Amino acid sequence: MSPLRRRLLFGVPLALVSAGGAAMYTLLERMRTDQYDPRAFPSPLLGKPLPAFSLPGTGGLPGFANTDLTAPPRPVLVNWFSSWCAVCPQEAPQLAALARQGVPVWGIDYEDTPTALAEFLATNGTPYSRIGADKSGLTAINWGVYGVPETFLIDKTGIVRWHFAGALTDELVAERLQPLLEQYA
Amino acid sequence: MIPELGHFALALAVAIAGAQAVIGLFGPSLRDPRALAAAPLLAICQFAAAACAFGALVWAGVVSDFTVENIANFSSAEVPLFYRISGVWGNHDGSILLWCLILSLCGLAVAVAGGNLPATLRARVLGVLGLVSAGFLLFTLTVSNPFTRIWPPPQDGQGMNPILQDPGLAFHPPVLYIGYVGFSVAFAFAIAALLEGRVDAAFGRWVRPWALVSWCFLTSGIALGSWWSYYTLGWGGYWFWDPVENASLLPWLTGTALLHCAIVVEKREALKAWTVLFAIATFSLSLTGTFLVRSGILNSVHSFAASPDQGLFILALLGITIGGSLLLFAIRAPALTANGIYAPLSRESALVLNNVFLGASTAVVFTGTLYPPVLNLLTGIQLSVGAPFFNQTVIPLSVPIILTMGAGPLLAWKRASLAPVAQRLALAGAVALVLLAAMTAATNLVTALGLAGGTWVILSALTDLAMRAGLGRVSPAAALGRLVKLPRAQVGAALGHIGFGVTVLGIAGMTLASQSVVVLSPGQSTVVGGYSFKLDNITKAPGPNYTQHIATLSVDGLKLYPTRRFFSAQGIITSDAAIHTNGFVDLYTVFAGEPNGNAELRLSVHPLAPEIWLGGLIMALGGFFSLSDRRLRIGAPSRRAA
Numbered sequence: 001m002s003p004l005r006r007r008l009l010f011g012v013p014l015a016l017v018s019a020g021g022a023a024m025y026t027l028l029e030r031m032r033t034d035q036y037d038p039r040a041f042p043s044p045l046l047g048k049p050l051p052a053f054s055l056p057g058t059g060g061l062p063g064f065a066n067t068d069l070t071a072p073p074r075p076v077l078v079n080w081f082s083s084w085c086a087v088c089p090q091e092a093p094q095l096a097a098l099a100r101q102g103v104p105v106w107g108i109d110y111e112d113t114p115t116a117l118a119e120f121l122a123t124n125g126t127p128y129s130r131i132g133a134d135k136s137g138l139t140a141i142n143w144g145v146y147g148v149p150e151t152f153l154i155d156k157t158g159i160v161r162w163h164f165a166g167a168l169t170d171e172l173v174a175e176r177l178q179p180l181l182e183q184y185a
Numbered sequence: 186m187i188p189e190l191g192h193f194a195l196a197l198a199v200a201i202a203g204a205q206a207v208i209g210l211f212g213p214s215l216r217d218p219r220a221l222a223a224a225p226l227l228a229i230c231q232f233a234a235a236a237c238a239f240g241a242l243v244w245a246g247v248v249s250d251f252t253v254e255n256i257a258n259f260s261s262a263e264v265p266l267f268y269r270i271s272g273v274w275g276n277h278d279g280s281i282l283l284w285c286l287i288l289s290l291c292g293l294a295v296a297v298a299g300g301n302l303p304a305t306l307r308a309r310v311l312g313v314l315g316l317v318s319a320g321f322l323l324f325t326l327t328v329s330n331p332f333t334r335i336w337p338p339p340q341d342g343q344g345m346n347p348i349l350q351d352p353g354l355a356f357h358p359p360v361l362y363i364g365y366v367g368f369s370v371a372f373a374f375a376i377a378a379l380l381e382g383r384v385d386a387a388f389g390r391w392v393r394p395w396a397l398v399s400w401c402f403l404t405s406g407i408a409l410g411s412w413w414s415y416y417t418l419g420w421g422g423y424w425f426w427d428p429v430e431n432a433s434l435l436p437w438l439t440g441t442a443l444l445h446c447a448i449v450v451e452k453r454e455a456l457k458a459w460t461v462l463f464a465i466a467t468f469s470l471s472l473t474g475t476f477l478v479r480s481g482i483l484n485s486v487h488s489f490a491a492s493p494d495q496g497l498f499i500l501a502l503l504g505i506t507i508g509g510s511l512l513l514f515a516i517r518a519p520a521l522t523a524n525g526i527y528a529p530l531s532r533e534s535a536l537v538l539n540n541v542f543l544g545a546s547t548a549v550v551f552t553g554t555l556y557p558p559v560l561n562l563l564t565g566i567q568l569s570v571g572a573p574f575f576n577q578t579v580i581p582l583s584v585p586i587i588l589t590m591g592a593g594p595l596l597a598w599k600r601a602s603l604a605p606v607a608q609r610l611a612l613a614g615a616v617a618l619v620l621l622a623a624m625t626a627a628t629n630l631v632t633a634l635g636l637a638g639g640t641w642v643i644l645s646a647l648t649d650l651a652m653r654a655g656l657g658r659v660s661p662a663a664a665l666g667r668l669v670k671l672p673r674a675q676v677g678a679a680l681g682h683i684g685f686g687v688t689v690l691g692i693a694g695m696t697l698a699s700q701s702v703v704v705l706s707p708g709q710s711t712v713v714g715g716y717s718f719k720l721d722n723i724t725k726a727p728g729p730n731y732t733q734h735i736a737t738l739s740v741d742g743l744k745l746y747p748t749r750r751f752f753s754a755q756g757i758i759t760s761d762a763a764i765h766t767n768g769f770v771d772l773y774t775v776f777a778g779e780p781n782g783n784a785e786l787r788l789s790v791h792p793l794a795p796e797i798w799l800g801g802l803i804m805a806l807g808g809f810f811s812l813s814d815r816r817l818r819i820g821a822p823s824r825r826a827a
Contacts, residue, residue, distance in 0.1 A: 007515070007519050010514060010515045010518045010519050011515040013465075013511045013514065014508065014512055014514070014515045017507055017511055018508065020555075021500065021503070021504050021508065023558075023562055024500055025500060027558055027562055028500060030562075032494075
């Protein structure tokens with residue numbers, strides 16, 4: 001091996017590590033500016049309008065269709081939940097607080113029965129102004145829902161602006177959701 | 186008052202480490218004997234200061250001083266004393282302090298035990314260690330200070346995550362950290378050798394015991410963590426290819442490669458640049474592992490909550506340490522030339538193969554671990570890389586490693602001939618092939634490969650020992666006498682290989698595990714993997730800071746008690762798995778829930794599962810046994826004149 005090639009070869013580890021370091025730096029910067037979240041389950045709907053659907057009402061509340069969300073008077077929070085979901089009751093206080101604040105919270109009851117739903121709402125309260133029943137789970141597939149609970153923010157032009165898989169927490173509402181609610185108000 | 190003293194001691198440690206770095210690195214070129222003598226003293230003082238800081242934090246934990254934010258957030262008055270102590274390193278800030286303490290312990294070890302090293306080399310090694318120490322201590326002091334006070338103090342702490350209230354937590358992180366951080370010594374030796382421009386047999390002999398100690402601890406730490414997740418957390422598996430698990434596996438792979446190529450430097454003065462590179466890579470990967478856990482870049486069960494600022498600080502530290510050392514490597518290493526030459530079929534070649542395949546495994550695991558964030562960086566797509574990727578890439582790479590590690594130790598240095606080795610290994614090879622054929626027919630190829638490979642490694646290591654003891658040539662009694670007198674390094678190496686073989690057997694056995702999730706009411710029974718499990722009853726009992734529900738199971742006359750614990754303070758329920766083992770099969774039961782007063786149970790039968798950790802234990806013991814070799818006890822030989 002010629003001396004020059006040997007020198008170049010021994011520089012390879014440094015070059016690789018430098019590239020890796022630059023990549024890590026960029027990722028950290030993106031995390032700092034909220035452009036990258038390693039824990040996020042991104043939704044394919046982000047930045048797009050909702051697919052066509054029409055869900056009947058349940059739990060004594062009216063249902064809704066995608067046409068109700070093409071131009072709502074203010075941003076709507078659509079919350080997927082179910083009575084059999086163990087995590088869903090955890091976010092009941094957060095949803096209730098948002099509803100009190102005047103944010104329209106619409107629920108989609110995923111693969112559930114009306115009796116179980118009634119019991120669930122009696123125990124955990126009803127933050128929802130509408131509840132659609134996705135009995136077959138077909139709408140969930142079209143939305144790309146991972147599991148319940150899952151929450152979507154739809155802006156006044158009907159575009160999905162934010163999405164979270166898992167129970168909402170106070171911190172999450174304060175740091176992520178509130179700024180977006182103000183931005184799209 | 187005590188936390189302030191700890192805070193002060195931490196600041197003092199930063200200053201001392203800085204002085205140690207400057208004096209250690211620049212002292213040797215001043216040719217001032219006072220500078221050379223100062224480096225070890227500073228290392229001792231740095232350890233004393235770091236120990237004071239750590240002691241102060243432990244004290245705050247023991248007396249439950251809730252004015253210290255760290256204690257208030259992660260402990261509470263009802264946590265038992267033992268976990269108030271171990272809880273100190275169960276969170277981000279405290280664990281970084283432990284990390285620093287162990288790093289200064291490494292400096293102390295070199296200062297105290299390095300008396301036989303040339304004074305300039307020792308000063309340089311301590312200088313490098315001081316530099317790394319200074320960086321991480323500064324990180325602790327500035328952005329991750331565990332002594333931050335809060336006022337007014339809360340009535341009680343927020344409590345400790347119940348999962349962490351287990352003896353496993355008390356020992357897993359410290360043992361793992363000694364392994365990670367211990368490689369800093371091998372790293373410091375490599376940098377010092379590059380600075381001096383000299384890598385020779387003496388270097389190989391000096392660096393190996395340090396690397397070996399770290400390797401033993403890292404092996405134990407990984408095995409302990411794996412055992413902990415299996416035994417306590419009720420996860421039911423032993424390895425999940427979680428990014429942080431991979432982060433501990435990566436330095437283990439390169440550390441193993443380092444141990445092997447340092448032998449070649451010691452015996453044959455070849456593979457010098459390889460050895461230096463593996464020493465740098467191993468510690469760099471240890472640091473990267475720390476970074477990945479702290480930065481939150483990777484989505485993992487192990488992540489500590491950390492801010493991107495801390496991530497940037499650590500990235501800068503990594504840049505200086507890793508980038509600086511590789512720059513030095515790029516400049517100095519091309520001048521390192523091998524003295525020993527060897528034939529394609531020789532012990533050296535076998536060790537080169539070991540390095541190549543371990544290096545390739547490292548690359549694969551590294552790629553799989555960092556693929557999700559890097560892909561996101563380049564394309565914005567978010568995905569995760571799971572076990573199928575790692576299984577499909579690591580299993581093929583381990584086949585040549587297993588083949589080589591059986592035959593390698595029997596090959597002669599410089600130039601070996603195949604025939605006598607083949608003759609000696611005929612028995613081991615035949616047994617492995619028969620097993621492979623039989624098990625492929627009975628189960629599947631991957632399981633059969635694992636079982637045959639593990640058997641091959643164990644039998645060939647035993648053959649190696651038997652040949653060295655002269656079994657068959659002398660009387661069995663005389664052979665036993667010779668076996669006892671064999672150099673401990675040789676026996677230790679064979680034990681290490683046997684341990685690896687045992688682990689491979691365990692992993693292969695686990696592929697045959699059977700599992701079933703059932704809901705039983707008291708009196709009902711079910712059959713899983715040929716064992717009949719019967720639920721006798723469900724009882725309630727109080728615990729120190731939880732209440733528990735215990736399911737009593739009968740299996741062939743045995744009683745198993747899987748338990749659910751309810752921690753009222755945090756509102757968390759944990760499942761305590763009940764495991765019965767006979768050494769070869771584990772009956773693994775988890776009490777998952779209580780629908781309508783019945784018991785939801787996860788029942789598993791895990792063949793050969795205990796062998797996974799038994800193998801890890803044998804590997805670590807082999808390493809420690811090798812360390813007690815007379816050659817290492819009497820110290821390194823003096824260096825030949827240049």
